[in-house]
Amino acid sequence: MIKYHLAEDTIDNRDIRRLIGWLRTYPHLTKGHLTVEFEKKWSLWLGRKYSVFCNSGSSANLLMYYALFLSGRLKNRKVVVPSVGWVTSIAPAIQFGLTPLMCEADPETFGLDLAHLESLLRKHRPAAVMMVQVLGVPHKMDEMRRLQKRYGFILMEDACAALGSSYKGKKVGMFGDMSSFSFYFGHQMSTIEGGMVSTDDKRLYDLLLMLRSHGWSKDLDASTHNAMTRKHRVDDFHKPFVFYEPGFNLRSTDLNAFIGIGQLAKLDAFVAGRERNHVLYRRRLGGHFYTQRFDSKSRISSISFGLLAQDGRERRAIVKALDKNGIETRIFSAGNLGLHPFWAKRFGKTSFPFADRIHHCGFFLPNHPSLTLKNVNFISDVVLRARETTKS
Numbered sequence: 594m595i596k597y598h599l600a601e602d603t604i605d606n607r608d609i610r611r612l613i614g615w616l617r618t619y620p621h622l623t624k625g626h627l628t629v630e631f632e633k634k635w636s637l638w639l640g641r642k643y644s645v646f647c648n649s650g651s652s653a654n655l656l657m658y659y660a661l662f663l664s665g666r667l668k669n670r671k672v673v674v675p676s677v678g679w680v681t682s683i684a685p686a687i688q689f690g691l692t693p694l695m696c697e698a699d700p701e702t703f704g705l706d707l708a709h710l711e712s713l714l715r716k717h718r719p720a721a722v723m724m725v726q727v728l729g730v731p732h733k734m735d736e737m738r739r740l741q742k743r744y745g746f747i748l749m750e751d752a753c754a755a756l757g758s759s760y761k762g763k764k765v766g767m768f769g770d771m772s773s774f775s776f777y778f779g780h781q782m783s784t785i786e787g788g789m790v791s792t793d794d795k796r797l798y799d800l801l802l803m804l805r806s807h808g809w810s811k812d813l814d815a816s817t818h819n820a821m822t823r824k825h826r827v828d829d830f831h832k833p834f835v836f837y838e839p840g841f842n843l844r845s846t847d848l849n850a851f852i853g854i855g856q857l858a859k860l861d862a863f864v865a866g867r868e869r870n871h872v873l874y875r876r877r878l879g880g881h882f883y884t885q886r887f888d889s890k891s892r893i894s895s896i897s898f899g900l901l902a903q904d905g906r907e908r909r910a911i912v913k914a915l916d917k918n919g920i921e922t923r924i925f926s927a928g929n930l931g932l933h934p935f936w937a938k939r940f941g942k943t944s945f946p947f948a949d950r951i952h953h954c955g956f957f958l959p960n961h962p963s964l965t966l967k968n969v970n971f972i973s974d975v976v977l978r979a980r981e982t983t984k985s
Contacts, residue, residue, distance in 0.1 A: 594919055595919050595920075595921050596918070596919035596920070597919060597920045597921060597959050597964070597968060597972060598921050598959060598961075599779065599897055599921040599922065599923060599957060599958075599959045600778060600779025600780075600896070600897075600959070600961055601779070601961045601962075601963045602778055602779075602783065603780075603781070603782050603783045603856060603859075603863060603961075603962075604783055604785070604852060604856070608852065608855055608856070611855060612848075612851065612852060615851055616848075620847065620851075621847055622846055622847055622848050623844075623846050623847060624806075624844045624845065624846055624847060624850075625847045626847070627847040627850040627851050627854070628646050628844075628845065628846070628847055628850040630850070630854065631646055631850035631853045631854050631857070632644045632645065632646050632789070634854060634857055635789055635791070635853075635857065636791060638857060638860070639764055639766055639767065639791055640764060640767055641766070641767065641772075641791040641792065641793055642792070642793045642795075642798075643791065643792050643793065643794075643795070643798035643801075644789050644790065644791040644792075645789065645790045645791075645798070645801040645802055645805055646787065646788075646789055646844075646845050646849075646850060646853070647787070647788050647789070647790065647805055647843040647844065647845055648786055648787060648788065648843050648844065648845045648849075649775065649777065649786050649787065649788045649843075650681075650753035650773060650774060650775025650776070650777060650780075650787075650788035651679075651681035651775075651788070652788055652841075652843040653753070653773035653774060653775070653788035653789060653790045654681050654682055654684075654685060654723075654749075654751060654753075654773050655681070655684075655685045655688075655841070655843070656773075656790050656801050656804055656805060656841075656843060657685075657749050657771045657773055657790055657801075658685035658686060658689060658691075658723075658749070659685065659689065659804050659841075660771070660790075660797050660800040660801050660804055661721060661747060661749070661771070661797075662689050662691070663800060663804070663838060664796065664797060664800060666720075666747060667720040667721065667747075668718075668720045668745075669718070669719065669720045670690065670691045670692050670720070671691070671692045671694060671717050671718070671719035671720055671721075672686050672691050672692070672693055672694065672719055672720065672721040672722065672723060673693075673694045673695075673696050673705070673710060673713050673714070673719050673721070673722040673723065673746075674686060674693045674694065674695055674696065674723050675695075675696055675698070675704070675705055675723065675724060675725045675727075675930070676695050676696060676697060676698050676929050676930055676931050676943070676945055676948035677698040677703050677704075677725070677727055677925075677926060677927075677928075677929065677930070677948055677951055678725035678727065678751060678926065678927070678930065679725070679751075679753070679926065679927060679930075680927065680930065680933070680935060682723055682725055682751050683695075683723070683930060683936070684935070686723070687935075687939065693940075694713050694717055694719060695930070695931050695936070695940075695943050696709050696710050696713060697709040697945035697946070697947060697948055698727075698929075698945065698947045698948040698951060699732070699733070699947075700947050701733075701885070701886040701887070702727060702730050702731070702732045702733060702885055702886070702887055703727040703728070703730065703885050703899075703951065704724060704725060704726065704727050704730075704732035704733070705722070705724050705725075705732065705737075706945075706947070707733060707736050707737070707740065709945075710722070710740065711740060711744075714740060714743075714744040714746065715744075718744070719746055720746060720747060721746055721747040721748070721749060722741075722746045722747070722748050722749070723749045723751060724737065724748065724749070724750055724751065724769070725751040725753075725754075726750065726751065726752045726754070726755035726758060726765045726766075727754075727885070727926070728754055728755075728885065728895050728896065728897065728899050728926065729754055729755040729756075729757075729758045729765075729781075729867070729871075729893055729894045729895035729896060730755075730758070730885040730887050730891070730893055730895065731755070731758050731759065731760035731765050731887060731888070731891045731893075732760075733888070734760045734761075734763075734768050735761075737768070738768070747770050748768065748769045748770050749769050749770065749771055749772075749773070750765075750766060750768050750769025750771070750772040750773070751772075751773050752765045752766040752772050752773060752774055753773055753774055753775035753780070753788070754775065754780065754895075754896045755894065756774055756780065756781035756782060756860065756864070756894060757781050757860060757861070757863070757864030757867070757868075757892070757894035758864075758891070758892055758893055758894045758895075759891060759892040760888065760890075760891050761888060761890045761891065762890065766791060770792065770794060770797070771790055771791070771792045771794075771797060771801075772790070772791050772792070773788060773789070773790055774788060774789040774790075774791070775787075775788050776788060776789070776849075776853060776856070779896060779961070780896055781860060781863050781864060781867065781894055781896065782853070782856040782857065782859070782860050782863060783852070783856060784845065784849040784850070784852045784853040784856065785849060785852065786845070786849070787845050787849050787853060799813055799817055800838070803837060803838050803840055804838060804840040804841060804843075805840070805841065805842075805843045805844055806840065806842065806843075806844055807836055807840045807841070807842055808836040808837055808838035808839055808840030809833070809834065809835060809836050809837070809840070810822070810832075810835070810837055811833055818832075821837060822835070825837070862962070863894075863962050864892075864894040865962075866961070866962030866964075867893075867894045867895055867896070867960055867961065867962060868892060868893055868894055869966070870898070870960045870961075870962075870964055870966075870969050871893045871894075871895050871898060871960060872893075873966055873969045873970070873973075874898040874958065874960070874969060874973060875898075877969075877970065877973035877977075878898075878900060878973055878976060878977070881977060881980060882900040882901060882902065882976075882980075883900070883901035883954075884898075884899065884900055884901070885899060895960055896960065896961075897957035897958060897959065897960050898957065898958040898959075898960045899925050899926075899955060899956070899957055899958075900925075900955070900956055900957075900958065900976070901925070901950060901951065901954045901955050902954045902955075902956065902980075903954070903983075904953075904954060905953055905954065906983060907954075907980060907983045908953075908954055908955075908956055910979050910980070910982055910983045911956065911976055911979040911980060912956060913979070914975050914976070914978065914979035914982075915958075915972075915975060915976070915979070918975050920958070920959065920972055920975060921959060922956050922957055922958065923956065923957050924952075924955060924956060924957070925951050925952075925955025925956060925957060926951075926955075928948075928951055928952030928953070928955065929943075929944070929945065929948035929949050929951060929952040931943030931944065931945070931948065932944065932949070932952055958972055958976070959972065
């Protein structure tokens with residue numbers, strides 16, 4: 594029986610009662626004014642000009658890729674992708690016929706290895722780079738921005754698991770030309786299912802709005818919408834249902850936005866709880882295991898605490914002990930994505946020394962605001978005792 598789950602729902606009884614009260618007013622449920630309100634509140638919290646709410650973090654990544662694909666800004670079809678992250682950080686590149694170039698993981702933050710990244714940039718001159726803020730640990734963004742300035746690529750920042758983390762006082766999600774977030778169960782806040790794309794670029798924002806909703810222009814501001822109808826000589830009767838791009842339907846709903854507005858009001862408290870637990874885990878376990886390292890001025894809001902065992906034998910012993918004590922665990926994210934069939938059957942298995950170590954030795958420990966410091970100490974004790982058994 595699991596006593597300590599990897600993730601707990603951030604939607605509590607008060608949120609449910611509030612939702613029930615709202616539903617009793619028979620409100621508009623599909624995408625409407627609350628979605629727009631949530632987008633504005635999120636942009637204000639994050640510090641970006643524009644945000645687009647969609648139905649998942651994976652859809653947020655899909656929208657980023659497709660808006661970039663249709664923007665006319667890609668100087669070629671090459672894009673650097675991470676070996677450590679999630680499948681939907683890479684899948685859109687394959688789906689849209691781009692050429693993904695996989696990058697080794699950084700031995701400190703587990704993000705893109707900057708030396709390998711620069712060698713890819715120098716050799717291939719890719720148009721874009723997709724980076725992941727792995728497990729809420731901010732990457733080396735000063736160095737990343739210097740590389741962007743030197744090589745002129747467009748940066749997509751996957752911050753789906755990093756809500757509330759910051760790098761030298763600047764929130765994660767503020768660095769990419771576009772950035773994505775996930776509001777899935779177990780993340781820093783939840784809208785049941787949901788995601789967001791944020792940007793400061795008005796042209797990309799307009800594309801994101803159209804692509805989210807079929808490719809029509811109804812969600813654009815009146816001036817932009819009217820300019821498009823004039824350009825294409827659309828009459829008043831037809832203009833609400835004219836499709837300017839081959840889009841999707843990736844919308845969320847006002848019901849999800851209602852939940853999101855309530856969750857956003859509590860997000861800073863959620864982040865503080867995760868940071869508190871992360872600090873204690875690192876203090877207890879950092880001297881015994883390989884863990885992510887980061888700039889001292891960074892703030893860490895992690896969805897789980899990640900560790901690398903010495904080898905597969907040690908990991909098996911720890912996983913067994915965690916299971917025996919009712920502590921949920923799993924592999925570190927998805928390990929090395931270059932070893933997964935979706936990649937290997939197209940490009941061959943792609944191994945890197947450090948990404949492979951994460952794949953074969955990595956595991957997660959629970960981290961969510963429901964855990965007390967006593968819980969974190971107990972979980973840490975179980976891990977340390979299990980590690981000792983492998984030495985005998």
